[in-house]
Each structure stands twice: as structure tokens, then as C-alpha cells.
Amino acid sequence: MKYGKITGYGKALPKRILTNEEIATFVDTSDQWIQERTGIKQRHVVSEGEHCSTLATESAQKAMAHAGVTADELDLIIVATSSPDFLVPPVSSMVQDMLGAKTAGAFTTVVGCTGFVVGLIQADNFIRTGAYKNIVVVGVEVISRQLDWEDRNTCVLFGDGAAAVMVQASDEPCGVLSHVMGSDGSLYQSIIHPSGGTAVPATHETIDARQVYLKMNGREVFKFATGVIPKTMSELMEKSGKTFDDIKLLIPHQANARIIEYASSQMGLSNEKVFVNVQNYGNTSAASVPIAFAEALEAGLIEEGDLVALIAFGAGLTWAGALVHL
Numbered sequence: 001m002k003y004g005k006i007t008g009y010g011k012a013l014p015k016r017i018l019t020n021e022e023i024a025t026f027v028d029t030s031d032q033w034i035q036e037r038t039g040i041k042q043r044h045v046v047s048e049g050e051h052c053s054t055l056a057t058e059s060a061q062k063a064m065a066h067a068g069v070t071a072d073e074l075d076l077i078i079v080a081t082s083s084p085d086f087l088v089p090p091v092s093s094m095v096q097d098m099l100g101a102k103t104a105g106a107f108t109t110v111v112g113c114t115g116f117v118v119g120l121i122q123a124d125n126f127i128r129t130g131a132y133k134n135i136v137v138v139g140v141e142v143i144s145r146q147l148d149w150e151d152r153n154t155c156v157l158f159g160d161g162a163a164a165v166m167v168q169a170s171d172e173p174c175g176v177l178s179h180v181m182g183s184d185g186s187l188y189q190s191i192i193h194p195s196g197g198t199a200v201p202a203t204h205e206t207i208d209a210r211q212v213y214l215k216m217n218g219r220e221v222f223k224f225a226t227g228v229i230p231k232t233m234s235e236l237m238e239k240s241g242k243t244f245d246d247i248k249l250l251i252p253h254q255a256n257a258r259i260i261e262y263a264s265s266q267m268g269l270s271n272e273k274v275f276v277n278v279q280n281y282g283n284t285s286a287a288s289v290p291i292a293f294a295e296a297l298e299a300g301l302i303e304e305g306d307l308v309a310l311i312a313f314g315a316g317l318t319w320a321g322a323l324v325h326l
């Protein structure tokens, strides 16, 4: 029996930082409103030459270097994103080429903000079955290119970035102890790009109607998110036989500090047990959990041997959780 040990991590962020004050110069909003309602102070956004593929590659290279894994040794590359360079080809193949991982398989997992946790569960299962030994899992988003920068309901919330983890086969018991995956497609319209897919291809009319940008029903998503975090957490505990006391840190999807605070109070979790960095990055969708995970490791808040709960939710609507033994 092999276990999926996380042996390396790395993050990659666009150079340009966009503050709330700067956004307030071109849409009707304020730093105070954004901070009070979301906790966000700034976010990173791509500039010319920075893409989903380049950010993903940089973060994967860092995770591989950290683990001491070369491109030749990679078996599989899993890239979680909803903002790839192109709809076709899969961005994971561009990343495979940029890494020079000539013998690795590669695929893209498209599950909105939930994607990285799903990718990690996939990697862990590939390793447990004995299929692969060295898998890099990336969460990456260039969501700034999908936003309507005239829509204050959405443009203030998101940011770009990437982070990756290296998952390697190990004989010592570790990796994903329990996991949860869920979907409620009846709410699919809550977070949607109305036009640009195959149901409503982009036309001059849909572009003029600003239907080619991300739309969101903020209140509905807020209600869903505050309920799904405690639900997923208790399912992770039930499936693993662990309790909240056994957990060193909960790393939830960084969508909104108020969602995290509300859900944490519902579970009776103290602030020091819940990681928050949304103030610096906004909601980076599939990149949010791995960026937070990398920062928690960098800060020494978690280390080898600890139990960490990762919980994400987003478009679909979907959710996923993984209880990871580091």
C-alpha cells in the first residue's frame, strides 16, 4: 500500500498588485466597502506575458524543486483551472511542454474554485492504486481576464495566481485520510459565464450585452458557502474518525473573510485554527487553497505529521474537502 505524501510546494503570483483604492478610481466602490464586506485589501492581476500556463509552470517548477523531483521523473501533471490560456487545447499540455516533462501525462480539472482540492484527491487516489509515483497538482487562475471591470458586484472580489504541490508515493501512512466531493447543479446559474460556451456562443450581441463575463449571484453563493464549510468539515471528521481537536489547521477557500468567520463560528473553531489570507489576494478560485496551503507551510503554522483540513467550494455549485496527514 502506497500513500500520497506532499513533499513540495510553491506559488507564483503576477507582479502587478491592484489595490481597492485603484479599483475605486474606475468603478463605483470604495476601499471601505470592499474591506467591510469581504476582507479583501488587494489582489494580483496579470500583465502582458503572464498567463495561466506560465503561472502554473512557475508554481509547478517551485514545488518540484522543493521536493527534489526533476521533469523526467514526473508521471502526471494535474492542472485545476477555469481560466485556461485557450478553451482548446488543455492548458495542462502547455504546462507539460514548458516543464519539459516529456514522459508525463497531463490533464486539466475544471471544477471552479473547488478544482485544486479535487485534483489533490485525484492525485492521492492515483498513488494509492499504485498507478503513479510522482504527481504535481497545480491550482491556477487568470480570472482578471474573465471579469467585467465595469461590474462592481464581481470585479472587486477576484485575483490571479497559482500554487502547486508535489505528491509522491510513500510507504509511511500519510496523505488524504478522508475526502468529500459534492455538487448541486440545480444552482448552476449562480456563478456563470452566460456566453462563450457552446450553448450561447459569443456573438457581437452577447459581447455588447456584456454576457461574455463572469456573472454571480453573490447572496445565493454566500448562503451556500457558509453552510457547506461546516457540513464538509463534519463529514471529513466522520469519515476519518478524527475530531476538531486533532486538526492543526483548517484551510478554507479564500472567497470572503466574512464567509470564513461565519462558518468558523458555526463550528466553534478559534481564529488560530483557521487560515485566512484573502486580504492579500482576493478570491483566486482554484489557486486559493494551494496558495493558502503554501503560505501556512512557509509560516511554519503546519508541519510534517500535522492534520490539515482543506475545504473548497464554487461554481457548479460544487464543494470538496480533504483531510490531509502531512
Ligand code: COA
Pocket: 028, 029, 030, 033, 034, 037, 038, 113, 152, 153, 154, 156, 216, 217, 218, 219, 221, 222, 225, 255, 256, 283, 313, 314, 315
Ligand atoms: N461596492 C459598493 N457597493 C457594492 C459593491 C461594491 N463593490 N458590490 C455590491 N454593492 C452594493 C449592492 O449594489 C447593494 O446595493 P443596493 O442595496 O443598493 O442594491 C449593496 O452593496 C449590498 O449588496 P449585497 O449583495 O447585500 O452585499 P453583501 O453584503 O451580500 O456582499 C458580496 C456582497 C458579493 C461581497 C457577498 O454576497 C459575497 O461575498 N458573496 C459570495 C461571493 C463569493 O464568494 N463568490 C465566489 C464563490 S467561489
